[in-house]
Amino acid sequence: AQSVSQHNHHVILSEAASLELGCNYSYGGTVNLFWYVQYPGQHLQLLLKYFSGDPLVKGIKGFEAEFIKSKFSFNLRKPSVQWSDTAEYFCAVNAQGGTSYGKLTFGQGTILTVHP
């Protein structure tokens, strides 16, 4: 069974600071990787995704993530955060094929608070 671990439960930053949220997964096969974001009072939205190819993927609002296969990691980064980035961020994984096909497994979530 696959599992996802996010290292930080709550991150507090000031505007313009750089952000890196850690995500590690456990699965023996090939996976698709996602970051979702949930802004206060809003529903879950896709931030970015990785399926194959260039391990550095860019998403919306200046976010990017790097897939490091050897470390089973998919960390989310942003060079300069804004107050509007305050939200909860979820890392998720699903398997490419097999009995777990299509099923998303989520990490515990990281709450990001950005102070103006």
Next chain:
Amino acid sequence: SAVISQKPSRDICQRGTSLTIQCQVDSQVTMMFWYRQQPGQSLTLIATANQGSEATYESGFVIDKFPISRPNLTFSTLTVSNMSPEDSSIYLCSVAGLLDTQYFGPGTRLTVL
């Protein structure tokens, strides 16, 4: 991406009763999923609902407690049966789009008293 709506958006229910949550998609999709997000926790998959077949439940979830219908390619319902306060959660449906990307509905916030 698909546009997904859920009804109701929230509800407060008495223990022992049942609530049916509806999920409507603006396009035909093969795979739909139901998740639960308990207070302060992450999302957990309840079941996968494919049109024309029985829903597939994850470990810890059973059909008697969470019956699911999938009558066509744009609609599904999840019923939370014989509710207890422990069922207080946000229930979300999602659909699988291109390249296995899932898109989520706004969720139904359920409070059981």
